[in-house]
Amino acid sequence: xxxxxxxxxxxxxxxxxxxxxxxxxxxxVLHGVQDALGYVPAxxxxxxxxxxxxxxxxxxxxxTFYHHFRHAPPGRHVVQLCRAEACQSMGAEGLAAHAKxxxxxxxxxxxxxxxxxxxxxxxxxxxxxxxxxMIDGELYGRVTPERFDELVKEWEGRP
Amino acid sequence: MSVTIYVxxxxxxxxxxxxxxxxxxxREIEKRRLDATIVRNGSRGMFWLEPLVEVETGEGRIAYxxxxxxxxxxxxxxxxxxxxxxALRLGPxxxxxxxxxxxxxxFARVGVIDPTSVASYVAHGGFQGLRxxxxxxxxxxxxxxxDSGLRGRGGAAFPTGIKWKTVLEQKATQKYIACxxxxxxxxxxxxxxxxxxxxxxxxxxxxxxxxxVGATQGYIYLRVEYPHAHRALKEAIAAAREARYLGRxxxxxGRHFDIEVRLGAGAYVCGEExxxxxxxxxxxxxxxxxxPLPAVKGLFGxxxxxxxxxxxxxxxxxxxxxxxxxxxxxxxxxxxxxxIQLAGNIRRGGLVExxxxxxxxxxxxxxxxxxxxxxPIRAVQVGGPLGAYIPESQFDVKVDYEAxxxxxxxxxxxxxxxxxxxxxxxxxxxxxxxxxxxxxxGKCTPCRIGSTRGVEVIDRIIAGRERERNLRQLExxxxxxxxxxxxxxxxxxxxxxQSAMRHFPEDFRAPVK
Ligand SMILES: Cc1cc2nc3c(=O)[nH]c(=O)nc-3n(C[C@H](O)[C@H](O)[C@H](O)COP(=O)(O)O)c2cc1C
Ligand code: SF4
Ligand code: FES
Numbered sequence: 001x002x003x004x005x006x007x008x009x010x011x012x013x014x015x016x017x018x019x020x021x022x023x024x025x026x027x028x029v030l031h032g033v034q035d036a037l038g039y040v041p042a043x044x045x046x047x048x049x050x051x052x053x054x055x056x057x058x059x060x061x062x063x064t065f066y067h068h069f070r071h072a073p074p075g076r077h078v079v080q081l082c083r084a085e086a087c088q089s090m091g092a093e094g095l096a097a098h099a100k101x102x103x104x105x106x107x108x109x110x111x112x113x114x115x116x117x118x119x120x121x122x123x124x125x126x127x128x129x130x131x132x133x134m135i136d137g138e139l140y141g142r143v144t145p146e147r148f149d150e151l152v153k154e155w156e157g158r159p
Numbered sequence: 160m161s162v163t164i165y166v167x168x169x170x171x172x173x174x175x176x177x178x179x180x181x182x183x184x185x186r187e188i189e190k191r192r193l194d195a196t197i198v199r200n201g202s203r204g205m206f207w208l209e210p211l212v213e214v215e216t217g218e219g220r221i222a223y224x225x226x227x228x229x230x231x232x233x234x235x236x237x238x239x240x241x242x243x244x245x246a247l248r249l250g251p252x253x254x255x256x257x258x259x260x261x262x263x264x265x266f267a268r269v270g271v272i273d274p275t276s277v278a279s280y281v282a283h284g285g286f287q288g289l290r291x292x293x294x295x296x297x298x299x300x301x302x303x304x305x306d307s308g309l310r311g312r313g314g315a316a317f318p319t320g321i322k323w324k325t326v327l328e329q330k331a332t333q334k335y336i337a338c339x340x341x342x343x344x345x346x347x348x349x350x351x352x353x354x355x356x357x358x359x360x361x362x363x364x365x366x367x368x369x370x371x372v373g374a375t376q377g378y379i380y381l382r383v384e385y386p387h388a389h390r391a392l393k394e395a396i397a398a399a400r401e402a403r404y405l406g407r408x409x410x411x412x413g414r415h416f417d418i419e420v421r422l423g424a425g426a427y428v429c430g431e432e433x434x435x436x437x438x439x440x441x442x443x444x445x446x447x448x449x450x451p452l453p454a455v456k457g458l459f460g461x462x463x464x465x466x467x468x469x470x471x472x473x474x475x476x477x478x479x480x481x482x483x484x485x486x487x488x489x490x491x492x493x494x495x496x497x498x499i500q501l502a503g504n505i506r507r508g509g510l511v512e513x514x515x516x517x518x519x520x521x522x523x524x525x526x527x528x529x530x531x532x533x534x535p536i537r538a539v540q541v542g543g544p545l546g547a548y549i550p551e552s553q554f555d556v557k558v559d560y561e562a563x564x565x566x567x568x569x570x571x572x573x574x575x576x577x578x579x580x581x582x583x584x585x586x587x588x589x590x591x592x593x594x595x596x597x598x599x600x601g602k603c604t605p606c607r608i609g610s611t612r613g614v615e616v617i618d619r620i621i622a623g624r625e626r627e628r629n630l631r632q633l634e635x636x637x638x639x640x641x642x643x644x645x646x647x648x649x650x651x652x653x654x655x656x657q658s659a660m661r662h663f664p665e666d667f668r669a670p671v672k
């Protein structure tokens with residue numbers, strides 16, 4: 001695990017300053033950090049704890065409680081596949097198996113070329129168009145294995 | 160005069176290509192120098208027809224769908240702007256049977272108006288409820304909500320007006336309205352559709368709740384999986400503030416109310432109201448022991464109304480049209496209408512708002528058109544991951560709180576997920592336990608350990624190891640979870656598991672492959 005570089009430190013401190021006077025700011029700060037850096041670095045925890053007057057254990061406890069917060073940098077694009085019931089009824093399991101094979105990774109892993117991180121998600125509210133997937137916040141419905149391959153091709157080319 | 164064309168910006172419509180349709184339309188309109196304006200509306204909730212394009216004509220709105228970007232030049236050639244004939248033409252939108260046979264109260268404006276426009280909202284009856292509420296006493300507002308019979312649409316179905324009354328009676332300098340927009344149940348998307356398609360109705364509902372109980376600050380706890388709803392809410396809040404419907408001195412009344420959106424972080428249990436409050440305060444989403452109720456000691460220790468998006472989004476209708484109008488819909492103790500969501504393996508998935516009392520069979524076949532795969536529907540799960548599985552023999556059950564409870568099921572947030580006959584119910588039971596283990600907040604042992612044990616036991620059953628003993632063990636585990644859990648996650652995970660065992664015993668005794 002690399003220590004935070006000066007710009008990252010600067011970013012974390014700026015986000016803390018932005019939120020620290022609001023009620024119940026910790027989740028807001030963690031969102032801010034992940035949005036800016038792609039994950040919540042372990043080294044950010046003491047900074048956040050000091051900035052918000054919390055214990056490190058408390059901050060760590062919150063970061064680890066929520067599935068959304070990542071502990072390592074993600075690939076260039078984050079692919080989320082829905083695993084919940086409605087999507088299962090339309091073949092989400094088969095799609096997940098296909099996606100893992102196509103990308104050569106398991107859930108929570110990043111492809112060797114650093115382009116994609118594959119993550120499970122439990123419902124995207126697109127349950128009438130199952131199976132559903134989301135890539136960097138863009139939603140897709142009725143994702144067949146063929147459609148998945150098209151999406152990978154399309155997103156591979158994106159910065 | 161400029162012709163108005165509607166192309167949804169609803170997340171599901173976008174997931175099927177609505178953005179590229181809108182772009183293609185904009186390009187062609189420009190190229191052909193047509194006098195037309197594109198409005199990005201919500202979805203009408205007929206997802207097999209999305210992207211659904213509508214054109215405002217002399218005979219009302221005419222629908223076309225499902226439209227692909229490549230269809231756009233051909234549609235314009237066929238006279239789209241005049242509602243011209245085309246293979247994708249569906250006729251007047253409101254005459255499509257799926258929509259015509261609904262009673263849309265809460266969803267009256269969704270898919271109809273421009274969700275970002277206060278003027279469009281007001282032109283369709285928006286803020287009438289708030290105007291009425293501003294001339295009423297808090298007690299009168301609360302009484303109207305009690306009289307309407309409205310019960311919470313988030314799952315627990317608690318009478319909304321009674322909850323508000325408790326908060327109104329508390330003495331405190333600060334009270335809060337906390338909107339539960341965590342919508343974690345698989346098979347549900349009504350909160351999302353309302354927030355994207357008519358966010359001002361939620362803002363209006365929260366403001367009325369604030370006037371009713373004496374709260375000046377509202378929070379919307381929105382799941383992070385809903386970035387489109389997030390954008391829609393932020394735009395709507397800004398627009399409402401700008402037009403003085405929100406913020407300080409609402410419409411010159413001297414009353415204040417403001418709203419902030421806070422994002423969740425991918426924890427299902429944070430939809431449970433006390434876990435949500437913990438999360439809003441920036442902590443781990445661990446469920447609180449009740450009492451005290453949130454109505455007495457809620458957010459930041461203050462009296463708090465916690466209500467679901469659809470509950471709050473229904474309040475403006477009640478204050479606008481009156482309690483009697485609303486409570487005239489429905490049956491027994493299930494008053495008003497319910498936005499039902501048809502999801503999963505269903506041909507015509509979408510949103511059906513009807514008065515309580517429609518049967519599951521009508522929903523699945525008359526609206527839903529049977530399964531998407533064309534195979535028989537074998538089971539449906541109603542009410543999300545904690546809801547029971549219902550077999551075909553019980554499809555005549557009425558979709559209301561009491562009728563479902565009678566057959567050991569629950570309505571929850573009104574999501575219906577259909578499965579065809581390829582489903583393996585032992586696997587679905589396993590998934591229910593796995594989900595509980597993954598999402599447990601960890602506070603009680605039956606939930607935290609029991610669910611992990613449940614997965615192991617079901618694995619042994621599926622593998623054919625000591626089946627009878629393990630089936631008995633699973634029953635026992637379920638009983639322990641039912642009775643020894645602090646909240647519904649551990650306490651209701653047995654519903655899908657036990658209903659699967661009860662109605663589909665053959666799947667737990669299938670020959671081992
Ligand atoms: C595990 C669990 C998850 C829940 N998830 C949600 C949810 O996502 N949205 C919601 O409105 N209510 C959810 N609820 C119900 C809430 O606890 C609460 O009853 C509701 O928000 C109250 O609002 P209402 O009266 O308007 O329904 C959940 C309950 C449990 C036990
Ligand atoms: S039942 Fe599960 S989720 Fe609910 S409080 Fe107990 S451990 Fe937490
Ligand atoms: S279950 Fe997959 S989007 Fe809802």
